Amino acid sequence: xxxxxxxxxxxxxxxxxxxxxxxxxxxxxxxxxxxxxxxxxxxxxxxxxxxxxxxxxxxxxxxxxxxxxxxxxxxxxxxxxxxxxxxxxxxxxxxxxxxxxxxxxxxxxxxxxxxxxxxxxxxxxxxxxxxxxxxxxxxxxxxxxxxxxxxxxxxxxxxxxxxxxxxxxxxxxxxxxxxxxxxxxxxxxxxxxxxxxxxxxxxxxxxxxxxxxxxxxxxxxxxxxxxxxxxxxxxxxxxxxxxxxxxxxxxxxxxxxxxxxxxxxxxxxxxxxxxxxxxxxxxxxxxxxxxxxxxxxxxxxxxxxxxxxxxxxxxxxxxxxxxxxxxxxxxxxxxxxxxxxxxxxxxxxxxxxxxxxxxxxxxxxxxxxxxxxxxxxxxxxxxxxxxxxxxxxxxxxxxxxxxxxxxxxxxxxxxxxxxxxxxxxxxxxxxxxxxxxxxxxxxxxxxx
Numbered sequence: 001x002x003x004x005x006x007x008x009x010x011x012x013x014x015x016x017x018x019x020x021x022x023x024x025x026x027x028x029x030x031x032x033x034x035x036x037x038x039x040x041x042x043x044x045x046x047x048x049x050x051x052x053x054x055x056x057x058x059x060x061x062x063x064x065x066x067x068x069x070x071x072x073x074x075x076x077x078x079x080x081x082x083x084x085x086x087x088x089x090x091x092x093x094x095x096x097x098x099x100x101x102x103x104x105x106x107x108x109x110x111x112x113x114x115x116x117x118x119x120x121x122x123x124x125x126x127x128x129x130x131x132x133x134x135x136x137x138x139x140x141x142x143x144x145x146x147x148x149x150x151x152x153x154x155x156x157x158x159x160x161x162x163x164x165x166x167x168x169x170x171x172x173x174x175x176x177x178x179x180x181x182x183x184x185x186x187x188x189x190x191x192x193x194x195x196x197x198x199x200x201x202x203x204x205x206x207x208x209x210x211x212x213x214x215x216x217x218x219x220x221x222x223x224x225x226x227x228x229x230x231x232x233x234x235x236x237x238x239x240x241x242x243x244x245x246x247x248x249x250x251x252x253x254x255x256x257x258x259x260x261x262x263x264x265x266x267x268x269x270x271x272x273x274x275x276x277x278x279x280x281x282x283x284x285x286x287x288x289x290x291x292x293x294x295x296x297x298x299x300x301x302x303x304x305x306x307x308x309x310x311x312x313x314x315x316x317x318x319x320x321x322x323x324x325x326x327x328x329x330x331x332x333x334x335x336x337x338x339x340x341x342x343x344x345x346x347x348x349x350x351x352x353x354x355x356x357x358x359x360x361x362x363x364x365x366x367x368x369x370x371x372x373x374x375x376x377x378x379x380x381x382x383x384x385x386x387x388x389x390x391x392x393x394x395x396x397x398x399x400x401x402x403x404x405x406x407x408x409x410x411x412x413x414x415x416x417x418x419x420x421x422x423x424x425x426x427x428x429x430x431x432x433x434x435x436x437x438x439x440x441x442x443x444x445x446x447x448x
Contacts, residue, residue, distance in 0.1 A: 001329045003086065003093055005227040006242060007103065008183050012168060012176035012218065021098035030106035033184040034072075037114045040178060042166055043068070046116060048431035050123040050371075051260075062263055064116050070259060072113040074310060075251035079108030081318045082247060086325070104244065110180070111187035111248045118163025120428040121435045122371025129375035130157040130424050138380050142420060149213050150417040152195040154424065160191055160210040162428050168218060182222045186242030190249055192219065192228070193238040200232075203334035204249075205241040212421065229331035240331025243321075250317040250337040257338075258309050261350050264358035265302060272298045278353065279305040282346040283312055316341050374439045375427060381442055382408055382423045390419050404441060 009018035009029040023029055037043055046065035062070075083104025086093065093099045120126030133139040135155040143151050153161070167185065168177045180188075191210030193200075200206050211219050216237065223230060229240035261278075264270040276298070280287065286308055295301045317337040324340075327333040338347060358364065385398035386409045394402070402409050410422030430438070 001227050001229060001240065001243070001331065003090060003099075003329075004097055005225070006183065006186070006244075007093075007099060007107070008181065008186075008226050010182050010225055011179045012221075013179070019097070020103070023098075028103065028106065029181050030103055030110060030184060033110035033178075033180045034106060034113060036178045036180065037110055037117070040117075042117050042429065043114070045429065045431045045434075048433045049116075049119065049121055050126075050432055051263075062259055064119065067255060067259065068113055068116050071115060071248075071251045071255045072109045074254055074314060075112035075248055076105040076109035078105075078247050078251055078314050078317060079244065080105035081314065082321050085318070085322050089322075089325075107181075107183050107187050108244055108247045108251065110184045111244070112251050114163065114167060114180075114184075114188055115190075115248055115252060116159065116163070118161070118166050118428060119159035120157075120162075120375065121430050121432040122368060122375065125368040125371050126375060126428070127157050127159055129372040130379065130427065131155045132372070133376050133379045134420075137376055139383065139420070142416060145416045146420075147417075149194060149196050150421075152198070153209075153212055154420060156195055156198075156209070157424055157428075158191075158195075158209055159428070160189070160208065161195075161212045161215070162425060164189060164210060164219075165212055165215055165425065166429075168215065182225050183242070183244070185222060186226055186228065187244035187248050189219070189242065190245050192223070192241060193232075194236060197236060200238065201334070204336050204339075205245075205334075206238065214418075214421075241328075243325075243328045246321060246328060246333075246337055247317070250313075250321075253336060253338045254310055254313045254317070257313075257347055257350055257354075258306055260358060261354050262302065262306055264354055267358070269357045269361055270353060272302070275353075276301060276305060278346070278350050279309055282343055282350070283308040286312055313338070313341070313343065313347075316343060371432075371435075374435050377439055377442065378427050378430075378435065379423060382426065383420060385409070386419050386423050387416070390416075401442070405438065 007020065009020060009023070018029065046068055047063055049064035051062040051064050051067045080101050083101035086104065087099065087101055120130060122129070131154070134142070139154070167180060170176055189210050191205055191208045193206060193209050194211055194213055194216060195209040220237065223239050226242065228242060231238045261270070261275065265272055265275045283305060292301060292304060295304065320337045320340050321328065324333050341347060381401050382405060385394065385401035388394035388398040389402060389409050390413060405426065408423065408426040410418060413419045413422055
C-alpha cells in the first residue's frame with residue numbers, strides 16, 4: 001500500500017480521480033468530511049446515547065457525543081503529528097502531490113468524529129441486546145430464513161458495521177449518504193471484513209467485523225481505489241486496515257482509558273487521591289511538580305494530569321506508528337498501537353480499576369439490564385409489524401406500531417434479511433431517551 005492512493009479524496013459515485021493539488025485551500029475535501037459528520041442527524045443523536053453510564057443523572061458524565069468530539073480532537077493532534085513525520089520521510093507527498101500534515105489530522109478527526117455513529121442506545125449492552133434477540137430471543141425463529149452470514153451479522157450485531165452502512169446508505173434524493181472521502185471511510189473502518197469467518201487471524205483488524213454483507217461491494221470499490229491489500233474471496237473477503245484506522249483506534253483507546261476513568265472519579269466511584277496516584281504514574285516523566293502542588297483544588301489537579309496523560313499517550317502512539325510504518329503499509333501489523341505502548345502497565349492498571357469500580361458498579365449493571373429489556377421489547381413489536389407490512393398483511397396493531405415509529409419500515413427491503421436489518425438499524429438509531437419513550441408507549445404507560 002502507498003500513501004498517495006491511501007489519501008484518496010474520491011467519493012462514492014465519482015468517475016474521475018480527485019487530486020489534492022486541485023483542492024480549494026479554504027475548504028479541503030477532508031475538512032468537508034468533518035463538517036458533514038457534525039451536521040448529520042445521526043451525529044446529533046449521540047448527545048443522548050450512553051458512553052459508560054446509561055441514563056445518568058449527572059451532567060458531567062460523558063455521552064457518546066462528548067466522547068466522539070474528544071476522540072476527534074485527540075485524533076486530529078495524533079494525525080497531524082504522524083502526518084508531519086510521514087511527510088518528512090516521504091517528501092514527494094508534499095512536493096509532487098500537495099499533501100500537508102493537517103490533511104492527515106483532518107482525515108483522522110473526521111473518522112474519529114463518526115466512529116460511534118452506528119452504535120445503539122445504552123452503550124455496548126445495546127449491541128449485545130440486539131444480538132441476544134436473534135440468538136436467544138424471539139428473533140431466533142428467523143434463522144432458517146437467513147444465510148449463515150446474514151444470521152451471524154444479526155447475532156453479533158456490530159455498531160461499526162452499522163456505522164459504515166449509515167454513512168453510505170442512499171435515500172430518495174440523497175444518493176451515497178454523506179458521501180465522505182474514501183480516505184476518511186477507510187480510516188473509519190477498523191474491521192474491514194464480513195461477519196464470517198469469525199476471527200480468522202490474531203490480527204486486531206480481524207477481532208470483529210465492520211461490514212454488513214450488503215456493503216461489501218461498496219467497500220471493494222473503495223479498497224481498489226485506495227490500493228488496500230485484500231485477503232479471501234467473495235463474501236469472506238478481508239482487507240488490511242487503512243493505516244490511519246490505527247490512529248482512529250488509538251485516539252478512541254486514549255480517550256476511554258483516561259476519560260472513563262475521570263468519569264468514575266466525578267461519580268464518586270473511584271477515590272480522588274487513589275486516582276491521582278494512578279495518573280501520576282503515567283505522567284511522571286512530564287509532570288511539573290511545583291505547578292501540580294500549587295493547585296489547591298483536586299479538580300484542577302485532575303484536569304492537569306488528564307491533559308498530560310493524553311498528550312503523553314498521543315506522543316507514544318505516534319512513536320509506535322512510525323516505528324512500524326512499513327509493517328502497517330504491508331498489512332502485516334496486527335496490534336492496536338497502545339498494545340505496544342511503553343506505558344502498557346500503567347494503562348492496564350487504570351483500565352482494570354475502571355472495570356472494577358465503574359463498568360461493573362451496581363448502577364451501571366442495573367441500567368444495562370433495563371436497556372436489554374427495552375431493546376428486546378422494541379425489536380419484538382417492530383419486527384412483527386415490519387414483516388407484516390412487507391408481506392402485505394399487516395394487522396391493525398402492526399399499522400399502529402409503524403405509525404408510532406415513522407421511518408422504521410424499510411420499503412426498499414427485498415428479503416426477510418433486509419427487513420430484519422432495517423429494524424435493527426432503526427432501533428440502533430434511537431437515543432436512550434427516545435428508546436425509553438417508545439418503550440413506555442408500547443406498554444401503554446403514557447398517552448399515544
